[in-house]
Amino acid sequence: MVDPQNRTLTTKQSVIQFSNTMSHTKKIIVFAGPSGVGKSTLANMLIHHSDKCEFSVSATTRPIRLGEQHGQNYYFFSKDEFQSRIENGDFLEWEEVYPGVLYGTLQSEVARITSLGKIAIFDIDVLGAINIKEQFGDEAHLIFVKPESMKALEERLRQRGTDSEEQIQARIARFEKELGYEDKFDQVIVNETGRIDAAKEQVLIIANTYCS
Numbered sequence: 001m002v003d004p005q006n007r008t009l010t011t012k013q014s015v016i017q018f019s020n021t022m023s024h025t026k027k028i029i030v031f032a033g034p035s036g037v038g039k040s041t042l043a044n045m046l047i048h049h050s051d052k053c054e055f056s057v058s059a060t061t062r063p064i065r066l067g068e069q070h071g072q073n074y075y076f077f078s079k080d081e082f083q084s085r086i087e088n089g090d091f092l093e094w095e096e097v098y099p100g101v102l103y104g105t106l107q108s109e110v111a112r113i114t115s116l117g118k119i120a121i122f123d124i125d126v127l128g129a130i131n132i133k134e135q136f137g138d139e140a141h142l143i144f145v146k147p148e149s150m151k152a153l154e155e156r157l158r159q160r161g162t163d164s165e166e167q168i169q170a171r172i173a174r175f176e177k178e179l180g181y182e183d184k185f186d187q188v189i190v191n192e193t194g195r196i197d198a199a200k201e202q203v204l205i206i207a208n209t210y211c212s
């Protein structure tokens with residue numbers, strides 16, 4: 001694991017730490033962090049960069065948004081269906097990410113990806129990520145994606161325009177709690193507004209380390 005005192009690394013430091021300390025066989029790479037921080041952008045960069053990486057499509061009970069497709073962005077389940085799948089043991093992990101809204105990783109999705117010899121890429125919440133680490137240990141690489149400041153996150157959520165003011169405040173409050181789990185992650189990427197190239201560099205190092 002990367003030194004927990006120094007997990008936010010410059011690119012050069014990252015290369016050294018990766019080559020010195022990391023096992024190169026990963027089944028799962030997890031991007032976790034607050035909504036609006038750009039973790040799906042980083043996950044997509046990795047997938048587009050490497051044929052060896054495939055996005056693990058989660059299940060959710062939230063309503064489908066304009067432009068989303070069942071089976072591509074999420075598996076959109078009713079609450080009843082999600083509940084019966086929980087009882088069936090279909091999920092590797094699941095969380096009530098927002099009050100009354102469930103999200104979860106299907107065992108079948110990860111089994112499908114790993115049986116192809118590929119690495120499953122997750123975009124999930126912080127508690128889900130920790131749950132995955134507990135099950136997979138060194139086979140999972142956990143990345144905490146965070147903004148440069150609370151203010152920056154708030155501005156990005158406003159600009160995204162998908163949340164009400166109340167939802168924005170709930171997301172900020174949630175992130176304040178999530179920050180307490182940062183030291184459980186293998187790596188931290190600060191995705192600074194207007195500096196996507198710096199975050200991309202980190203993603204390319206991950207691709208070269210685990211997905212080549």
Ligand code: 5GP
Pocket residue numbers: 033034035058059062093094095097103104105123124125127128129
């Ligand atoms: P959104 O509804 O904006 O797509 O996602 C809301 C939050 O749910 C995001 O933080 C996302 O990472 C998280 N999430 C998505 N899929 C899963 C999952 O399978 N498990 C968990 N624990 N969280 C998820």
